[in-house]
Amino acid sequence: MRARVRVLLLVCGLCLAMNQPAYAGSQAEEKLSDSVRVLLRQAVQAGLPNLRPFASREDESRFYRWRDVMGQRLQRYIPAALERETLLNAVDYEAHRAGLEPALVLGVMEVESRFKPTAHSHAGAIGLMQVMPFWAHSIGDGHVTRLYHARVNIRYGSVILRHYLDRENGDVVRALARYNGSLGQTTYAYSVLRASHKYK
Numbered sequence: 001m002r003a004r005v006r007v008l009l010l011v012c013g014l015c016l017a018m019n020q021p022a023y024a025g026s027q028a029e030e031k032l033s034d035s036v037r038v039l040l041r042q043a044v045q046a047g048l049p050n051l052r053p054f055a056s057r058e059d060e061s062r063f064y065r066w067r068d069v070m071g072q073r074l075q076r077y078i079p080a081a082l083e084r085e086t087l088l089n090a091v092d093y094e095a096h097r098a099g100l101e102p103a104l105v106l107g108v109m110e111v112e113s114r115f116k117p118t119a120h121s122h123a124g125a126i127g128l129m130q131v132m133p134f135w136a137h138s139i140g141d142g143h144v145t146r147l148y149h150a151r152v153n154i155r156y157g158s159v160i161l162r163h164y165l166d167r168e169n170g171d172v173v174r175a176l177a178r179y180n181g182s183l184g185q186t187t188y189a190y191s192v193l194r195a196s197h198k199y200k
Contacts, residue, residue, distance in 0.1 A: 044159050067085065
């Protein structure tokens, strides 16, 4: 009887785990120099256009083809077509603005929140890219609840990830580990990189 109960509890636990986002690690607030803080604050608080400026008609056509393909791949997570389109517009804009691959940003979202804007981790991380609340005070306007807004969350997440890439001299694995609060470990980073391959 006890064995059956243990098995049942294990199965229930696995089911719950499959429906939960991969929560952020225990990322600690870091001391930023004044110059870095100013640059990050400017990057976060700039305007939020719907689409980035395209370099050419070919660039624009490439974007719409990419958005169509990615929209199909995201359908299992985001059933509403307009919501997918809005998300992908934001990912394309913010990734290019931060000098990131859109696939990497999408990989972070899949692993961190399963593309749920309302995701909230046990560590307190918020939204699509599981941004820690201290960033809203450190480089933002102090309004933590705005991190639940998808576009704002993608802006913060992209700026923070770019910051960590710069700190780690372009080492994506270490930058992702910093982002997750698991520096020195590689499990999270490789999970994101595996997920990102689906969005290339």
